[in-house]
Ligand SMILES: Nc1nc2c(ncn2[C@@H]2O[C@H](COP(=O)(O)OP(=O)(O)OP(=O)(O)O)[C@@H](O)[C@H]2O)c(=O)[nH]1
């Protein structure tokens with residue numbers, strides 16, 4: 001039976017790119033009823049076995065074991081997550097960035113931070129409101145980049161408009177399955193268009209009224225890269241639930257806490273108000289970024305609130 005890769009899922013159909021035969025066209029398939037009975041749904045990124053039916057369509061018969069499974073965006077077997085954030089329009093949202101990082105950490109996935117629309121960066125040095133200054137959001141772009149690089153996350157700065165950094169992103173994606181994730185309007189599709197000549201993904205200006213994107217990309221699709229490998233463009237989203245992270249697990253998703261949390265007086269310290277907490281000390285001394293710590297507290301609150309509700 002032929003095998004292949006699901007590159008798109010739309011309206012109950014799965015589009016399978018066959019492994020052999022050098023075919024570039026995908027086969028439109030239905031999933032066998034048994035999957036529904038077992039409560040399994042095939043995902044984009046799934047490696048499958050399929051059967052051709054008489055009308056040129058096919059049936060997905062078996063899903064091979066997944067190495068990873070993302071809930072949002074729903075993609076299987078991802079090896080690299082590219083977190084796409086624009087330096088402006090919409091403004092860099094560090095809370096959302098830290099939230100995405102909690103998810104990629106808890107899923108154990110390699111992460112690349114991509115800061116787009118570098119051509120708009122002059123806004124970064126402008127006067128800031130008192131609230132922004134208090135929240136630590138006044139950090140210059142360079143300082144933000146250095147902060148995340150120190151945590152061990154590679155950061156690439158790009159401009160699809162000016163063709164900056166496009167080559168570097170292309171190199172990172174070669175030969176594996178990656179996914180682009182980020183808010184609507186940050187320029188995910190534009191960057192992919194700049195990377196792959198002739199791709200022609202739909203892009204759109206952000207809605208000025210709403211101050212956010214209009215969700216130009218509406219489904220998840222794997223795009224075959226000329227350098228080998230696949231990348232998924234995804235619809236933008238700006239809220240994420242903590243589905244698989246509990247209060248104790250959250251702390252380990254903040255990489256920089258690890259060397260300090262070992263020294264906390266209490267085992268299972270949540271680094272809130274506990275005496276002898278080394279993480280709080282490190283935050284006071286500036287060794288841990290104050291805004292990252294603030295986000296940790298906010299996420300902890302969200303997780304506890306969710307637990308209380310169920
Ligand atoms: N100045 C500037 N604008 C850009 C750049 N990249 C994209 N844009 C603009 O940003 C807007 C949104 O771009 P898209 O590529 O559609 O954004 P997206 O992240 O795919 O959005 P969704 O599909 O809705 O999630 C468009 O108006 C683009 O022209 C850039 O490098 N510089």
Ligand SMILES: [Mg+2]
Nearest residue numbers: 188189216217
């Ligand atoms: Mg898009």
Ligand SMILES: [Zn+2]
Nearest residue numbers: 264269271277
């Ligand atoms: Zn502690």
